[in-house]
Structure formats: C-alpha cells, structure tokens
Amino acid sequence: MDIPKTYDPKQAEARHYSRWEEAGFFAPEINRDPHAPVYSIVIPPPNVTGSLHMGHALQHTIMDVLTRYKRMSGYRTLWLPGMDHAGISTQIMVERQLKKEGLTRHDLGREKFTERVWQWKQEYGGQILKQMRREGASVDWSRERFTMDEHLTRAVREFFVRSYEDGLIYHGEGMISWCPKDQTALSDLEVDKEEQKDGKLYYLQYPVKGSDRRVTVATTRPETMLGDTAVAVNPNDERYRDLLGATLLLPIVSREIPIVADEFVDPEFGTGAVKVTPAHDPNDYAMGIRHNLPQVRVIDQHARMTAEAGAEFEGLDRYQAREKVIEKFETFGLLEKIVDYEFSITKCGRCRTVIEPLISTQWFLKQAELGRAPLELVREKHEPRFVPRVPYEKVYTDWLENLHDWTLSRQLWWGHRIPAWYDEEGNVYVARTEEEARVKAGTDKLEQDPDVLDTWFSSALWPISTLGWPDETEDLKTFYPTSLLVTARDIIFLWVSRMMMTGLKFMGERAFDDVFITGTIFDKHGQRMSKTKGNGVDPLEVFDKYGVDATRLVLASIGTTDTRWNDTQVESYRNFANKIWNATRFCLMNSEGASVKSDAFAVERDKLALHDRWILSRLNRTAREVNEFLAKYAFHEAVQTLYHFFWDDFCDWYIELTKAEITAEAASPERDAARSRILTVLEQALRLLHPFMPYITEELWLSLPGVDEKLLHPAYEGAHATIMLASYPQGEEALIDVRAEDEMQAIIDLISRVRNIRSEMNIKPGERVPLLISAADENLRAVFAASTDQIARIARVSEINITEKLDAPRASARAVLGGGAELAVPLEGLIDFAQERERLTKEQAKLKAEAEKLEKQLGNPQFVERAPAEKVEELRQRVADINQRMSALEQNLEAFA
RNA sequence: GCCCGCUUAGCUCAGUUGGUAGAGCACACGCUUCACACGCGUGGGGUCAGAAGUUCGAGUCUUCUAGCGGGCACCA
Numbered sequence: 001m002d003i004p005k006t007y008d009p010k011q012a013e014a015r016h017y018s019r020w021e022e023a024g025f026f027a028p029e030i031n032r033d034p035h036a037p038v039y040s041i042v043i044p045p046p047n048v049t050g051s052l053h054m055g056h057a058l059q060h061t062i063m064d065v066l067t068r069y070k071r072m073s074g075y076r077t078l079w080l081p082g083m084d085h086a087g088i089s090t091q092i093m094v095e096r097q098l099k100k101e102g103l104t105r106h107d108l109g110r111e112k113f114t115e116r117v118w119q120w121k122q123e124y125g126g127q128i129l130k131q132m133r134r135e136g137a138s139v140d141w142s143r144e145r146f147t148m149d150e151h152l153t154r155a156v157r158e159f160f161v162r163s164y165e166d167g168l169i170y171h172g173e174g175m176i177s178w179c180p181k182d183q184t185a186l187s188d189l190e191v192d193k194e195e196q197k198d199g200k201l202y203y204l205q206y207p208v209k210g211s212d213r214r215v216t217v218a219t220t221r222p223e224t225m226l227g228d229t230a231v232a233v234n235p236n237d238e239r240y241r242d243l244l245g246a247t248l249l250l251p252i253v254s255r256e257i258p259i260v261a262d263e264f265v266d267p268e269f270g271t272g273a274v275k276v277t278p279a280h281d282p283n284d285y286a287m288g289i290r291h292n293l294p295q296v297r298v299i300d301q302h303a304r305m306t307a308e309a310g311a312e313f314e315g316l317d318r319y320q321a322r323e324k325v326i327e328k329f330e331t332f333g334l335l336e337k338i339v340d341y342e343f344s345i346t347k348c349g350r351c352r353t354v355i356e357p358l359i360s361t362q363w364f365l366k367q368a369e370l371g372r373a374p375l376e377l378v379r380e381k382h383e384p385r386f387v388p389r390v391p392y393e394k395v396y397t398d399w400l401e402n403l404h405d406w407t408l409s410r411q412l413w414w415g416h417r418i419p420a421w422y423d424e425e426g427n428v429y430v431a432r433t434e435e436e437a438r439v440k441a442g443t444d445k446l447e448q449d450p451d452v453l454d455t456w457f458s459s460a461l462w463p464i465s466t467l468g469w470p471d472e473t474e475d476l477k478t479f480y481p482t483s484l485l486v487t488a489r490d491i492i493f494l495w496v497s498r499m500m501m502t503g504l505k506f507m508g509e510r511a512f513d514d515v516f517i518t519g520t521i522f523d524k525h526g527q528r529m530s531k532t533k534g535n536g537v538d539p540l541e542v543f544d545k546y547g548v549d550a551t552r553l554v555l556a557s558i559g560t561t562d563t564r565w566n567d568t569q570v571e572s573y574r575n576f577a578n579k580i581w582n583a584t585r586f587c588l589m590n591s592e593g594a595s596v597k598s599d600a601f602a603v604e605r606d607k608l609a610l611h612d613r614w615i616l617s618r619l620n621r622t623a624r625e626v627n628e629f630l631a632k633y634a635f636h637e638a639v640q641t642l643y644h645f646f647w648d649d650f651c652d653w654y655i656e657l658t659k660a661e662i663t664a665e666a667a668s669p670e671r672d673a674a675r676s677r678i679l680t681v682l683e684q685a686l687r688l689l690h691p692f693m694p695y696i697t698e699e700l701w702l703s704l705p706g707v708d709e710k711l712l713h714p715a716y717e718g719a720h721a722t723i724m725l726a727s728y729p730q731g732e733e734a735l736i737d738v739r740a741e742d743e744m745q746a747i748i749d750l751i752s753r754v755r756n757i758r759s760e761m762n763i764k765p766g767e768r769v770p771l772l773i774s775a776a777d778e779n780l781r782a783v784f785a786a787s788t789d790q791i792a793r794i795a796r797v798s799e800i801n802i803t804e805k806l807d808a809p810r811a812s813a814r815a816v817l818g819g820g821a822e823l824a825v826p827l828e829g830l831i832d833f834a835q836e837r838e839r840l841t842k843e844q845a846k847l848k849a850e851a852e853k854l855e856k857q858l859g860n861p862q863f864v865e866r867a868p869a870e871k872v873e874e875l876r877q878r879v880a881d882i883n884q885r886m887s888a889l890e891q892n893l894e895a896f897a
Numbered sequence: 898g899c900c901c902g903c904u905u906a907g908c909u910c911a912g913u914u915g916g917u918a919g920a921g922c923a924c925a926c927g928c929u930u931c932a933c934a935c936g937c938g939u940g941g942g943g944u945c946a947g948a949a950g951u952u953c954g955a956g957u958c959u960u961c962u963a964g965c966g967g968g969c970a971c972c973a
Contacts, residue, residue: 005933193970201973219973232973266972274973283971343972391901395968398900402969489967524909526966557910562902562966566909568922575935586932636911640920655932663931752939758927759939765928796930850917857916863953871916871954878917 003588007581009547009574012699017133025724027140028478031076033715039070040078040479042463043139044487044495045147047086048121049093052131054521054529054555054565055488057539061555062486062516062635064137068691069630070483071138072728074715078479079138080466082145083126087455088182088350091414094120110413110450117414131540136548136694138724143475145466147458148416155465156458157419157432159502164430168366169408171420171428175285176360176407177346180303181353184411185362187454188404189494191355193344201341202326203271205334206231209247209256215240216336218270220343221280222329223321226253226309227298230276232287235261237272252328253310260291279359295359303356318356363418363451367403367501374500375400377510384485384500387516387633388560392492399493408454415452422447460498463511470506485512488520516633519561526564537565549693550574553643556635556692576643577696580689583651584700587675587682590662594675595706596683610747610787611657613740615681618649621741623731626688639692646685653748654681657790679704683711690723698723743783747791750784750823753815754795757825760839761813761832768798774806775821784821814840814892816885837896844889851882 024030028038041063046056063079071077094117095105105113132139145152163169176185202222205214215231228250233240240259247256264287265274278288279295288295298309305313305321313321329335346355377383378397386392409418420430421437424445431437438444461469463485467476481503485496496515503511521537523529529536542551550573557569601608601616608616622645629638661674683704690697701707701723712719713727754771763769771791775781781802784791788800808814808824811831816822854875857863864872 003932006935007933217973221973264971264973269972271973276973281971281973283973286971391968394901398969520967561910564909566922569909571935572921575933578935579933582933582936584932589932632913634913637913640911644920651932652937659931755938756940762927765930765938854917857954860953866953867916874916 003585005582005585007547007578007696009549009577009695010544012695013134013136013543013548016695016698017136020138020722020724021133021141023720023722025719025722026079026138027142028076028078030719030725031071031074031715032717033074033076036074036076036715038078038478038483039067039075040080040482041067041484041486042080042466042482043082044485044491045082045084045145045459045462046128047089048083048125048146049086049089051127052135052539054537054539055518056128057135057551058518058521058555058558059486059488060132060135060137061552062518062559063484064135064694065552065556065635065691066484066630067138068694068724069728071724072687072690072713072726074713074727076478076715078140078143078475080143080145080479081129081132081137081139081141082462082466083129083147084455084459085146085148085415087410087412087415087452088184090117090120090125091412092182092350094414105413113413134540134543134548136552138694143466147455147462151468152458152461152465153416154432155461155469156416156453158470159457159461159506160419160453161430161432162506163365163370168369169363169430170366171361171363173359173361174364174405174407175282175357176362177355178301178358178360179348179351179353180301180356181351182348182412183301185360185407185409186348186355187407187456189456190349190454191346192349194347196343196345199341199343199345201270201339201343203336203338204251204275204329205336206248206250206257206275207334208243209249211246213243214334215243215248215259215273216271217273217275219275220341221322222325223305223318224277224280224298225250225275225325226305226313226321227277227279227296228255228257228275229278229288229293229296230257230260230291232260232262232265232274232276232291233272234265234267235263237265237267239267239272251332251334252325260287260293262287262290280357282357285357285359297359299356299358301356301358303354362407363409363420363449363453365406365408367406370501370505371400371403371497373504374497374510377500377504383510384512385514387514392489392515392517395489396492396497400497406454408457409449409451410454411450412452415455416458418449418451418453420449422449456494456498459495460502463499463503464507476507480507480511481509482512484514484516486516486518489517492517514633517560519558519563521558522562522564524564524566529565542567542570546570546574547577547695549696550577552694553639553692557639559633559635561636576647577693579647579651580686580693580696580700583646583655584682584686584703586655587678588703591675591679591705593667593672594679596679596704596711597676597706598680600673600676600680610740610743610783611654611790612677613737614744615649615654616735617737617740618645619681619684619729620731620733620735622649623684623688623729624733624736625731627728627730630691642685642689642692646689650681650685653744654678656794657787660789660793676706679706683707684729687723687726687729690726691728694724701726746780746783746817746819746821747787749817750821751791751795753817753823754791754797754825757813757815758796761825761827761830761836763827763830765796768796769825769827770799771795771797771801772806772808772812772824772826773800773802773821774804774823775802775819776804777819777821780819780821808895810895812895814889814895815843816888816892818881818885820884822888833896837893840889840893840896844886844893847882847886847889851879851886854879854882 067077067079177191179186201218203216203218205216207214231248243259244261246259250257276284276287278284278293279297280299296308298306300306303318305316307314420428422428423441423443429437429440437446463482467479469476499511523535550570553573554569622641625641626638658674664671686697686701709721712725716725719725773784784802806822809826811828812824812826813836814824858875
C-alpha cells in the first residue's frame with residue numbers, strides 16, 4: 001500500500017478538471033432525464049481585462065457549490081460562463097499599449113483600433129477564465145459567451161431599436177457627467193462621490209445695477225461664475241424680496257443677469273442667494289429651464305475655459321481659472337470671504353478625474369418606465385428573493401422608486417456602436433442594420449452615430465441574450481428564468497435591477513428567482529482590498545499554498561458576511577483535507593475483502609453493533625441537515641456540520657470504535673462486513689463533501705473499491721463513474737436512531753471521563769488501568785457491557801467491571817455520569833488523595849453553582865406559573881440529575897476523609 | 898442630513914422562532930497509541946460595546962448612547 005501520508009492538492013487538481021470537462025459532465029445534456037427539474041445560473045461576466053481576485057473566487061465558489069449540489073441531486077444543471085467587453089477599461093488598456101509604441105488610437109483610426117482591441121482580447125483577454133478552471137468551476141464551456149459576440153450584438157440592437165420605437169430611448173440634449181480625461185459621458189452610476197475635507201466656500205459679491213447694493217453668493221466653484229446667467233433666491237426670503245426682478249452686474253464679464261425666485265433655494269444655507277450656471281451644474285440646469293435662462297458654456301470637454309469665458313480666460317484649466325477669478329474679485333473688492341467647507345465632489349469611477357457636468361447631446365433611456373415592472377414585482381411578491389433580504393431588498397426597492405434617465409452613449413470606440421444613422425439633413429434613423437436604416441431613410445447616404453453604448457446596456461441583457469434571445473431558442477425556454485444570481489453588492493443598481501427590467505420587458509418573467517449578495521473580503525486590517533493599495537490576497541497563491549478545496553471551504557463559509565481574510569482559517573481546512581485523505585488511507589489499507597455496498601448496513605437491527613447503528617444515524621442526520629442548510633443558503637452551517645461529522649464522529653469515534661474489527665489480521669466474514677461498512681459510510685461522506693471540495697473527493701472516491709457507474713444518479717445513466725454525478729445523499733429519516741445516539745453518547749461520556757482522570761492523574765499514556773462502572777439502570781449496564789472491548793481499547797483500560805452499585809477501593813479516582821452512572825479508576829499507590837479531593841471538590845463546586853441557579857429559577861413562582869410546563873419539567877429533570885451527581889460526589893469525597 | 902448594518906473568548910467568526918454562551922486558530926499540560934504531528938488526549942479562557950425598558954427569563958425583542966462600516970441625497 002503506497003499512499004503518501006500527506007495530501008498533495010496539486011496532483012488531484014491537475015488530474016480531474018480536464019477529464020470532467022472533456023467527458024461533458026458540466027453540460028446540461030449529460031442529464032438524460034427528460035423530466036429532470038432545471039437549475040440555471042449565468043455567471044456575472046468578468047471584464048475581459050480582469051484577473052481573478054478574492055471576490056470572484058468567493059462568487060464562483062458559491063455558484064459552483066450550488067451547481068454541483070443540484071447536479072448531484074438530479075437537476076438539469078447549467079452554469080453559463082462568459083465575459084464582458086468592458087468598454088472603457090479595455091479601450092484604456094489597449095491605448096496604454098499603443099502609447100508604448102508612441103501611438104494614439106487616432107493614429108490608427110477607428111477600424112484599425114477596434115481590430116487591435118480584438119487582437120488584444122485574443123492574446124491577453126480572458127485570463128480569468130483559465131483561472132476559473134483551477135477553481136474547479138463546473139461551468140459549461142460549450143456555452144461560453146462574450147458580450148460582443150455576433151449574437152449578443154444582435155440582442156443589443158434589438159433592445160435598442162424596440163426601446164426607441166416604444167419611446168423609451170431618445171436622442172437629445174441633457175446635463176451629463178463628463179470625464180475630461182476619458183473624454184466620454186458617464187452615467188450617474190459610474191461616478192463616485194468623494195469627500196473634500198479641505199474644501200473651500202467662496203463668498204462673491206455681485207453689484208446690483210443702478211444701486212450701491214451688492215448681493216453675496218456662496219460657491220465652491222468660483223470659475224463657473226463666468227457662465228452665470230442669474231442669481232436665485234427663495235421667494236419667501238424677506239432679505240431679498242425687494243430685489244426680485246432686479247438686475248445684477250456680473251463682475252469680470254459685465255453681463256447683466258436677473259435675480260429670480262425659486263423654491264429650490266434654501267434660505268438657511270450660505271447667504272440665501274445662489275449663483276445660477278445652467279451650463280455647468282445639474283441643479284442650475286434644471287433651474288435654468290424653469291426660468292428660461294440662457295446657457296453660457298464656459299468650460300469645454302477638456303475642462304478648459306472656452307472663448308465664452310472671455311479672452312483672458314480662454315484656454316485656462318478650470319483650476320487656473322478659479323485662481324484667476326478669485327484674484328480678480330479680490331482686486332475689485334468683491335471677495336467677501338473664503339471659509340473652510342467640507343463637501344463632496346464627483347469623480348470618474350474609473351480614473352478618479354473630477355467630473356465636469358456639461359450640456360451635451362446624447363442618447364438616453366427612460367429608466368423610470370422600465371423600472372415599473374420590477375418595482376411592482378418586488379413590492380408585491382418580494383421577487384427576486386434577496387439573500388440576505390435585509391438590507392438588499394430595501395436598497396433595491398428604494399433605487400427603483402427613484403429612477404433617472406440613463407445616459408446610454410459613450411464617446412468611445414470599443415463597444416456596441418449605437419444603431420442609429422443620420423442622413424445629410426441630420427435626420428436620425430434607428431434600425432437593426434444599416435440596410436434597414438437605408439430603407440427607412442430612402443437614401444444610401446447615411447452616417448452611423450459614432451458613439452457606442454454603455455457597457456451595462458449589453459450586460460442588462462445577459463441572462464436572456466446568452467440563452468439566445470431574441471430568438472426563441474430551446475435554451476431560452478429551458479433555462480429562463482434563471483434560478484440564482486450571485487454577485488457583489490456594488491452592482492445591484494448597475495446590473496441586477498437592469499436585468500430584471502429587460503427580463504420583464506422582453507420575457508415577461510423575472511430574470512432570476514434568487515439573488516445572493518456575497519460579503520466583502522477585507523485584508524487583515526479591515527481595509528478593502530484594492531490594486532492601488534496592493535493589499536489584495538491573490539486567490540491563486542492561496543490555492544498554491546493550501547489547495548483549492550481548502551480555500552473553497554473558507555469562501556463558502558464566508559457567504560454573505562463581510563470578513564477579514566486570514567490564512568489560518570484556510571490552514572485549518574487544509575488540515576481537514578489532510579484528515580480526509582488519511583482517514584481514506586486508513587480505510588484503503590484495510591479494505592481487502594471489502595467494498596462499498598448499498599446493503600452494507602442491511603442486517604437485522606439487533607445484529608448491528610451500537611457504533612454501527614450510531615454512525616448510520618449520524619450520517620443520515622448530517623445528510624438531512626446539509627440539504628436543509630443548502631436549501632436556505634446557510635453555507636457556513638453546512639460546512640460546519642460536515643466538518644464535525646467527518647472529523648469528530650467519523651474519525652475520532654467511528655474509526656476508533658471499529659478499528660479492532662477492521663484491522664484484525666485474520667480474514668473473516670465479520671471483518672469484511674465491518675470493512676465494507678466503513679467504506680460505505682466514507683463513500684457517502686465524500687459525496688456530501690463533493691460540492692465544497694471537488695478535487696479531493698473525486699480523487700479519493702475513485703479509489704474506493706466497489707465504486708462504479710452504479711452509484712450515479714439515475715439521470716446520468718451511461719456516464720462514466722465520477723463523484724460529480726453520484727447522487728447526493730438526502731438522508732433517510734428512518735435511519736436516524738435517537739436511541740442509538742443517546743446510548744453512544746453515554747459511551748462517549750464515559751470514555752471522556754476516564755481520559756480526563758488519566759490526564760489529571762498523570763497516568764502514562766501507555767499504562768493500562770482497571771475501570772469500575774456502576775449504573776442502577778439495567779439497560780445502561782447492558783449498553784456499557786456491549787461496548788467493553790471498545791471502551792478498553794480507547795480508554796486504555798486493562799479490565800472492566802460493571803455493577804449495579806459502585807464498590808471501589810478507597811484509593812480510586814472517581815467520576816459521576818448522567819443517568820445515575822458512576823465510574824472509578826482504582827489507583828493503588830498512584831493516587832494523591834489531596835489532589836483527588838481537590839479535583840472532586842472543584843467539580844462539585846461547578847455542579848453546585850449550576851444547581852443553585854436552577855433552583856433559584858424554580859423557586860420563582862412566576863416562572864413556574866408562566867413558563868411552558870415542559871420547560872419547567874426540563875429544569876426539574878436537570879436539577880434532579882445534578883443532585884444525584886452531587887450526592888455521588890459527596891460519597892466519593894467521604895471516602896477520602 | 899436621511900436610511901441601514903456591525904460591535905460575542907487573545908485573533909477570525911458562528912449563534913434559527915427569547916429558555917443551560919459555540920467553532921477554528923492561538924494558549925497550557927501530556928503524548929513517536931500500528932490513518933494522520935497538517936496528528937492524538939486533556940485543560941484554561943467570555944458580566945455577549947454601554948445604559949434603560951418589555952418579560953418569569955434577553956447575546957437574541959424595544960429605545961437611547963458610543964465606536965466602526967456601508968448606502969442614499971441637488972444643498973450652491
């Protein structure tokens with residue numbers, strides 16, 4: 001027998017994945033049952049530029065555990081992989097590459113540049129997909145999709161055209177967030193607010209025309225005053241009532257601007273007078289429309305001042321212009337004060353450049369209309385079901401209640417080009433193809449809109465487009481709606497909500513039943529992992545160090561909770577994997593004449609030893625619990641249950657209890673039967689563990705004698721043997737044996753007490769001691785009697801004497817057990833009476849404290865009256881048991897007196 | 898400003914419907930016991946952030962306070 005003592009994860013990891021993939025185990029077609037229930041997940045498509053981080057590994061683990069679990073449970077299972085073209089990120093990545101060659105994208109031109117991006121994708125993109133193989137992700141690679149695939153492009157155009165025809169999409173002027181560095185419009189979800197701790201608030205004075213008065217306005221952006229076209233005050237503000245309708249002389253540019261009244265203005269803030277710059281601030285833009293104010297554009301797309309800002313300012317950067325405006329105001333004596341002021345500024349979510357709000361002609365989508373159906377669904381039916389519901393259902397609902405128009409167009413080259421064409425007069429034709437547009441326009445002289453769509457526009461279609469929409473494919477019929485979406489919380493708005501919108505619009509059904517929001521993994525100091533900080537833990541390094549299976553156990557346990565990453569947890573699961581390895585090794589070393597058998601435990605109940613009935617019960621109870629936990633996404637609990645079943649019940653107790661039988665040198669039907677039983681329990685345990693630990697379980701499962709195709713779930717008839725397709729144990733209620741568990745517990749307690757005595761009395765591990773057991777209850781005596789061999793072996797006892805009443809020599813260490821049992825270890829010459837007295841006194845004190853607490857509670861008439869009768873009875877039982885133990889201890893102490 | 902979450906053993910975290918506080922790691926002691934030292938056995942360690950309330954009974958429910966972390970908001 002030549003099995004290494006230590007499990008080497010890398011070997012198993014290298015061995016099985018490609019085999020599984022090539023055999024088609026990941027594809028739903030492997031399931032031959034036409035009536036099989038369906039389980040489907042589409043992966044959140046990682047960016048084509050991305051590489052695996054812990055967040056991905058976490059999401060993938062959750063998805064894979066469930067997919068493998070459902071597959072083993074007989075479901076027709078699809079986990080669909082793919083990638084996102086990631087417009088801006090990818091374009092920037094390739095531009096950076098070009099820069100090294102001294103080129104810009106404009107040097108290449110649009111067509112060549114796009115080709116270059118595709119080339120880049122071929123060579124470097126999709127790193128993450130290779131890494132997913134390492135994770136053991138059981139995705140169906142035959143259905144891999146990319147958001148820029150021809151078919152998905154067709155879906156995008158369909159979405160666009162239909163929405164345009166329905167009046168949901170429009171082309172027009174609006175106030176948008178513009179990134180001066182990336183040179184594109186952004187949606188409000190792609191920008192971040194950032195606190196400006198050292199911000200300043202500038203108080204500027206504007207002279208009133210034909211008067212000595214001045215009106216003071218407060219602003220954080222003085223440079224925009226060059227584009228002011230009004231000052232607004234609250235209509236109820238007494239201070240300015242007489243100035244309503246007056247004209248102000250805008251300093252520097254000498255423009256005459258009105259004072260207007262608007263409810264928006266908060267009289268409490270600043271001076272109660274607000275400068276209005278309709279071309280460069282979202283609120284002012286809205287106010288400008290309300291009061292029909294001119295829009296003077298003083299800042300351009302590069303965040304530099306325009307000619308409109310005046311000759312002195314033209315070409316200046318916005319911050320230089322700010323300095324200059326302040327200088328001027330100071331010289332004019334119009335700068336009232338500058339105060340420190342904390343506020344937030346908006347930055348580009350990608351490059352952190354400060355956003356410039358600009359008026360621009362773009363394509364927009366009226367999200368409010370699309371959002372109505374998802375909003376109703378979540379309000380009325382709580383669908384999709386968020387896990388955890390708090391706080392995400394509310395977050396999602398709140399957002400849907402307050403939808404703004406979505407800026408769709410991006411001034412980029414990489415992405416889905418907007419399917420809109422213009423004729424020479426500038427009329428727009430939205431169509432699925434250029435041909436269609438020509439027909440609509442009645443001319444060939446058309447020019448396509450140069451812009452591309454927001455990346456999230458195609459992502460919004462992911463669950464339906466990947467399954468074939470707009471065609472009515474078999475996949476779409478079979479796998480939609482999907483069962484589950486697993487993702488991080490930061491894209492609930494960007495993505496989750498929008499998939500619900502498109503799913504409901506085009507399919508009339510929710511995109512997924514459940515939405516599982518994973519926790520966030522921080523570094524050990526509680527800091528968010530990020531590339532710029534360089535504090536990220538690389539999943540691949542963790543895989544290398546501890547193995548994929550161990551890492552997956554940690555990730556599955558994390559589930560929805562925010563966690564600080566620490567290697568010690570992985571290490572402990574690495575040890576667990578090793579434990580599984582060695583337990584199997586032990587079973588294999590003693591497997592001659594035996595095999596995994598469906599009828600290994602099929603003998604009359606009274607012919608089966610207690611420990612066999614017990615492990616069978618524990619196994620089935622564990623299986624039931626794990627199924628229940630998985631049904632409610634309680635991964636941590638499932639992992640804990642399996643861990644303790646395998647380590648504590650199976651290894652620490654069952655193997656030890658059955659060891660003598662199994663390692664017997666002489667072959668016998670009894671030995672072979674015992675060997676088959678342990679193999680059979682082990683085989684089931686491996687299946688239960690498989691969704692979490694795919695590699696080690698497959699590696700070991702295949703090595704077990706008697707394991708073959710017959711163990712596969714009936715749906716996979718004809719497939720080669722693999723644990724992946726073995727049926728997941730459901731746990732049989734009938735095999736749960738409460739009595740066996742209670743009786744076994746008595747044995748375990750007994751052995752533990754003996755071990756405790758041995759340890760406290762410093763008895764050498766090799767030294768065997770005699771043991772006296774007493775129990776008034778006949779049945780309990782029988783239970784002990786039936787297990788004397790095991791007790792003797794495990795507790796290292798030389799001889800066991802079971803009596804009705806304890807009759808031990810004075811020089812004995814004693815202990816009391818539940819159920820009125822007692823034990824004594826005679827230690828003539830070894831025992832230190834003082835020490836033993838101390839030990840017993842300590843134990844007595846413990847019991848006494850507990851008894852007092854309970855008696856106090858029982859002495860409370862209100863408790864006895866109001867608490868449920870069974871609760872009261874339970875306490876009485878406990879008190880009785882404690883009292884029994886105490887009196888036994890008392891007698892023991894007297895023996896030493 | 899509004900909303901939400903978190904605070905449990907030295908560390909990382911569990912604790913379902915209110916009814917004797919748990920795990921892993923760490924720590925102490927003892928073990929080359931014929932699967933495993935990535936192991937075995939034994940043991941110590943928590944007034945569950947603080948306060949008040951509801952209740953026979955609160956880690957668990959309510960309110961407030963503090964600290965930390967999110968999300969949202971047009972306050973110039």
